[in-house]
Amino acid sequence: MVFPYMTHLLAAMLLGALIGAERQWRQRMAGLRTNALVATGAAVFILSAMSASPDSPGRIAAQIVSGIGFLGAGVIMRDGMNVRGLNTAATLWCSAGIGVLCGLGQFWNATAATLIILCANILLREAAQRIHALPGPVTKRNAMSYASPVCANMKMPCVSCC
Numbered sequence: 607m608v609f610p611y612m613t614h615l616l617a618a619m620l621l622g623a624l625i626g627a628e629r630q631w632r633q634r635m636a637g638l639r640t641n642a643l644v645a646t647g648a649a650v651f652i653l654s655a656m657s658a659s660p661d662s663p664g665r666i667a668a669q670i671v672s673g674i675g676f677l678g679a680g681v682i683m684r685d686g687m688n689v690r691g692l693n694t695a696a697t698l699w700c701s702a703g704i705g706v707l708c709g710l711g712q713f714w715n716a717t718a719a720t721l722i723i724l725c726a727n728i729l730l731r732e733a734a735q736r737i738h739a740l741p742g743p744v745t746k747r748n749a750m751s752y753a754s755p756v757c758a759n760m761k762m763p764c765v766s767c768c
């Protein structure tokens with residue numbers, strides 16, 4: 607009975623570590639160990655739920671999703687107008703999903719999802735940087751950021767009435 611659990615846990619740890627290795631290589635806050643632990647922890651919760659009641663993993667998976675949200679919130683930082691860590695938080699969330707799949711014994715699905723996550727983090731990063739370098743369209747919101755507010759009732763620049 608222990609061997610199947612070890613297979614689930616080792617698969618979760620290894621696949622989470624693969625995802626984390628890419629994060630570690632890019633020197634992000636949550637790297638190799640964090641992603642491996644998140645995936646392994648999610649698998650532990652699924653396995654413990656299945657040993658108590660075989661029909662309860664869905665409820666546990668839902669709680670894992672919300673719990674990882676708190677962990678991800680700790681990774682997101684605001685620096686002036688910039689927000690950093692969103693991709694790392696999303697990657698942690700995905701690592702938890704990998705752990706859930708491994709806990710359920712869906713190793714091929716977990717492997718496929720890991721490859722897709724790695725492709726998203728590696729290949730889409732380049733695409734996002736190229737798109738970001740393109741000149742953006744002028745929108746009403748962008749144009750309004752350069753205009754000063756005017757009070758409607760006084761037809762003068764707004765100082766304290768708005």
